[in-house]
Amino acid sequence: MHKVLNYIGGELVEPNAHKWLDKPEPATAEVYAHVPDSDETDVWRAVEAAHRAFPSWSATPAADRSRMVRRIADAIRARLEEFARAESIDTGKPLSVASTVDIPRSILNFDFFADAVTQFSSEAHATDSVALNYTLRSPLGVVGCISPWNLPLYLLTWKLAPALVMGNCVVAKPSEVTPMTAFLLAQVCREVGLPPGVLNIVHGLGPKVGAAMSRHPEVRAISFTGSTRVGAEIARTAAPLFKKISLEMGGKNPNVIFADCDFDEALATTVRSSFANQGQICLCGPRIFVQNSIYERFKEALVARTRALKVGDPLDPKTEQGALVSHQHFDKVMSYIEIARKEGGRILTGGAPAKLEGRCRNGWFVEPTLVEGLGPECRTNQEEIFGPVATLTAFEHEDEVLAWANSTNYGLAASVWTKDLSRAHRFAAQLHSGIVWVNCWMLRDLRTPFGGVKDSGVGREGGLDALRFFTEPKNVCIKL
Numbered sequence: 503m504h505k506v507l508n509y510i511g512g513e514l515v516e517p518n519a520h521k522w523l524d525k526p527e528p529a530t531a532e533v534y535a536h537v538p539d540s541d542e543t544d545v546w547r548a549v550e551a552a553h554r555a556f557p558s559w560s561a562t563p564a565a566d567r568s569r570m571v572r573r574i575a576d577a578i579r580a581r582l583e584e585f586a587r588a589e590s591i592d593t594g595k596p597l598s599v600a601s602t603v604d605i606p607r608s609i610l611n612f613d614f615f616a617d618a619v620t621q622f623s624s625e626a627h628a629t630d631s632v633a634l635n636y637t638l639r640s641p642l643g644v645v646g647c648i649s650p651w652n653l654p655l656y657l658l659t660w661k662l663a664p665a666l667v668m669g670n671c672v673v674a675k676p677s678e679v680t681p682m683t684a685f686l687l688a689q690v691c692r693e694v695g696l697p698p699g700v701l702n703i704v705h706g707l708g709p710k711v712g713a714a715m716s717r718h719p720e721v722r723a724i725s726f727t728g729s730t731r732v733g734a735e736i737a738r739t740a741a742p743l744f745k746k747i748s749l750e751m752g753g754k755n756p757n758v759i760f761a762d763c764d765f766d767e768a769l770a771t772t773v774r775s776s777f778a779n780q781g782q783i784c785l786c787g788p789r790i791f792v793q794n795s796i797y798e799r800f801k802e803a804l805v806a807r808t809r810a811l812k813v814g815d816p817l818d819p820k821t822e823q824g825a826l827v828s829h830q831h832f833d834k835v836m837s838y839i840e841i842a843r844k845e846g847g848r849i850l851t852g853g854a855p856a857k858l859e860g861r862c863r864n865g866w867f868v869e870p871t872l873v874e875g876l877g878p879e880c881r882t883n884q885e886e887i888f889g890p891v892a893t894l895t896a897f898e899h900e901d902e903v904l905a906w907a908n909s910t911n912y913g914l915a916a917s918v919w920t921k922d923l924s925r926a927h928r929f930a931a932q933l934h935s936g937i938v939w940v941n942c943w944m945l946r947d948l949r950t951p952f953g954g955v956k957d958s959g960v961g962r963e964g965g966l967d968a969l970r971f972f973t974e975p976k977n978v979c980i981k982l
């Protein structure tokens with residue numbers, strides 16, 4: 503049995519109250535680790551440690567902070583297979599995905615921000631010949647980073663890395679559902695000699711640990727990725743304390759396929775954008791709209807490709823679809839398949855738990871599922887399912903599909919497939935979405951702003967925006 507420990511003041515420590523949570527492996531449903539069930543006192547200790555470390559870390563030259571963060575990247579790179587295996591066992595995602603996507607991209611987060619801080623510049627504005635303004639940007643102090651389970655190391659490091667390079671000290675709370683890679687990260691930080699207290703990781707439940715971070719007066723910012731419901735709760739707690747907040751939340755993204763698209767590319771990418779990581783990526787596009795004239799052909803091909811996806815043991819290199827992350831999430835996804843049926847949806851493929859033999863016979867596997875015949879306003883098409891369930895809807899006109907694409911409360915990401923350049927630009931500009939992909943999906947340049955509109959997020963992160971988020975600006979105005 504593995505035992506995950508908190509990382510506070512440079513030490514790996516048990517939770518103050520010595521309470522533990524069971525951590526099952528999604529592919530087998532068997533408990534394989536105990537995770538700290540930390541409480542407010544652990545958060546206080548972590549904030550104290552971060553507070554003590556702040557004067558020295560914030561005074562460390564940016565180039566030295568950059569070198570330290572790069573050392574973390576290099577140490578993870580050296581243990582890539584160990585991290586990938588831990589992530590696969592922890593989340594149920596295929597090992598092939600963890601080792602080629604999640605862990606390399608986590609390393610890239612550290613590398614990217616280690617570079618970015620050395621290139622960071624602040625603003626200066628000359629007011630004619632009257633005055634010269636320049637902006638000093640100092641680190642905030644102790645900041646809180648709260649992350650979800652679907653890309654556990656990637657999304658955690660996306661926050662930690664910019665916070666650290668800018669001179670902040672961090673209290674981080676990974677999802678209690680997937681703690682293992684954060685625990686490995688703590689070990690790496692000790693190995694490379696990150697000064698004690700610069701990064702602290704407190705494991706445990708959101709309402710205990712995350713809520714204590716959100717209301718702690720010394721925590722000057724909360725950077726959160728997770729559900730819209732919890733994001734709203736954090737905003738309610740943190741706003742009266744005037745903390746900076748960045749909220750990256752849910753999505754229900756449209757994938758709009760016009761008849762003039764590159765059919766094969768649109769098809770292959772739609773399989774990925776619907777089912778990658780078992781549909782548990784906030785950027786997945788589970789609402790698929792296909793123009794009438796190619797609808798039947800596209801549907802037939804998509805159903806065939808979806809049926810061919812190999813659901814299996816996440817540790818098997820041939821597996822394309824692993825397990826859902828938890829029993830609770832499995833139940834949620836299955837309940838939405840039931841809702842889709844009740845709303846009159848026709849299940850084209852899938853629609854049931856996937857039954858596996860051997861080691862994985864009790865795991866939380868769901869067949870990749872395609873549903874048609876549902877209106878854009880029904881619950882299946884409005885609420886975030888966050889699993890391997892996508893709907894197919896035919897459309898005739900651009901205006902009609904634009905209205906449907908924009909009809910949810912979410913606005914995280916969207917995909918558009920067309921060879922008509924004018925339409926691509928026109929359509930992209932009108933979508934209510936933080937990111938629009940034209941003829942692609944999940945391509946990212948880390949320098950661009952990242953995040954959603956409407957109920958999907960506020961306080962964009964990404965590239966230079968993330969570096970700025972973790973600073974307090976001060977304008978100095980000099981009369982000339």
Ligand code: NAD
Pocket residue numbers: 648649650651652653657675676677678706707708709711712713716727728729730732733735736750751752753783784886888914953954958959
């Ligand atoms: P969640 O909101 O349940 O949990 C996210 C984190 O918040 C966890 O660490 C959890 O313990 C913590 N938390 C829970 N209650 C809290 C509280 N009261 N105060 C403070 N922290 C609390 O989300 P999840 O189920 O872990 O992740 C799935 C969700 O994340 C989906 O909605 C998905 O769309 C979203 N997501 C968004 C993005 C994005 O970039 N927009 C990326 C990945 C996932």
